[in-house]
Structure formats: C-alpha cells, structure tokens
Amino acid sequence: MKIRVLGCDGGELKGYFPVAFLINDHLLFEAGSVTSKLSLQEQLKIKEIIISHSHLDHIKDLCFLADNLFLSGAGHPTIPIYSSEAILTDLKKNIFNGIIWPDVTKIPSLEHPLYQLRSIKSTLTLSELKVEAIAVTHSHAALGYIISDKKGAIVFSGDTGPTEELWEKVNTLKNLKALFLEVSFPSGLADIAWASRHLSVETVIREIKKIKHHPTVPIYLYHLKPVYAQKIQAEIKKLHMPRLKILKSGSLLHV
Numbered sequence: 001m002k003i004r005v006l007g008c009d010g011g012e013l014k015g016y017f018p019v020a021f022l023i024n025d026h027l028l029f030e031a032g033s034v035t036s037k038l039s040l041q042e043q044l045k046i047k048e049i050i051i052s053h054s055h056l057d058h059i060k061d062l063c064f065l066a067d068n069l070f071l072s073g074a075g076h077p078t079i080p081i082y083s084s085e086a087i088l089t090d091l092k093k094n095i096f097n098g099i100i101w102p103d104v105t106k107i108p109s110l111e112h113p114l115y116q117l118r119s120i121k122s123t124l125t126l127s128e129l130k131v132e133a134i135a136v137t138h139s140h141a142a143l144g145y146i147i148s149d150k151k152g153a154i155v156f157s158g159d160t161g162p163t164e165e166l167w168e169k170v171n172t173l174k175n176l177k178a179l180f181l182e183v184s185f186p187s188g189l190a191d192i193a194w195a196s197r198h199l200s201v202e203t204v205i206r207e208i209k210k211i212k213h214h215p216t217v218p219i220y221l222y223h224l225k226p227v228y229a230q231k232i233q234a235e236i237k238k239l240h241m242p243r244l245k246i247l248k249s250g251s252l253l254h255v
C-alpha cells in the first residue's frame, strides 16, 4: 500500500497540517489537508473518501475539494463519502446545509451530485482495498479503520481516548503492517486529554500494552497538537521504544 501523508497534525499552525492520508492515490482518509497539498489532477483521481468523525480538522477540505471538482469541468463522477450514519448526518446538517457551504450532495444535480453520503455498517470493498470501521472513544460515533489489501493490513485509530474494541480487532489480525495511533498531548496534560477523549504520551503507553501480538510492527504516532509537538516528541524519545515513530506531514510510506 502506498500512503501519502498529506497532513498528520492535531491542529493547524505554520508548518503543521491537519489530518489527511491518500492511499494508493484513490482513497482519501480524512480531509483536513487536501486541496493545499494535491494538484487538481491528483484531486481528480480521488475515487472514495472515508471520514473518522465530524470535527473540523478532519473534514474542512471536503468543502474546497467539492469546489475544485465542480469547477474543473472534468465531469467528475460522484465521490462517495463513507462514515457512520451519525457523522454523515452531522455533515449534512451542519456543513453542507446551504449556509456554511452549498449542499454538494445535490449539486450540480440530484442524479449526479459531487458527493454521496454512504453509511458504513462494518466492512466495505473499495477497488483493491478492504475497509473495516471500528467504534473508538472520541466524539459521538467516531471511528477508527482497518484498511487491508492482499499483502496485509494497516490500522488508523482516528481521534480516540483509551479504547478497547480497536485493540481486540488488532489482536485478531494476522498480517499487520503498520499502526497509526493518535497522541495529542504530553503526559502532563492527561486531564485535558481525558476530557477531550484524546491520548497523552502516558496513555499511549497504556494503550500499546493492550496489543498482544505484532511486537515489531511500527507504530506511527500522529495528531500531535502543534503547540505541544516538541514536548511530545521529547517525551517519546525518552521512552527508547524504536517501534514508536513520530509521523511527519508530507511523508510517503510504502507498507
């Protein structure tokens, strides 16, 4: 699998970019940093979008992407956006409502809109990729995802606090290639991390202990709050755990 990290930060600041991953050039996971990172030609190649939850740092570029697709005049086919029913309802009610942004689920026509919102029950197949949604502990109805092809699986935690079901699933995977795990705060801010249903460095260590197998699989930490990024990195470095890697916006991974 080819993974382009368009953005992997837990907020926006000069040099930091909200979350978006482009997988095998056609599947977009999250839409925090898309339109400023991809050329129009690259944006036109996106065939499907999956979203973990409806917080703005994960969805904002859905708006600008729709605008580009519409104005490109390329007659782009409708792009399905997959997530849980509740998150799709959030998008429809609060973003694509004709006030914050036009209702791109009806434009340019009901028969041929820019986006179609499709709820994901558990598993779906998108070309060569299988996508499985797992409930995690964050805003209401937030999801993590397991994405797999014939060679193996990668796991994205999405935004989450301490969680269980995701690790139960991870423990059943035979061929895990990489794990992408959020860490938003340094250890000293465990209270804020808990209140906002995120992980701190301290709780990341506890979460990792729930993984029973795959001792050498790399764990890419992402969604660091930009203001605390250096502090979090320093704390991670002190742990001397080579499998923990801080993910950087703009990187390209082949797994």
Ligand SMILES: [Zn+2]
Pocket (backbone or CB within 6 Å): 010, 055, 057, 058, 159, 223
């Ligand atoms: Zn977030």
Ligand SMILES: [Zn+2]
Pocket (backbone or CB within 6 Å): 053, 055, 138, 139, 159
């Ligand atoms: Zn969030």
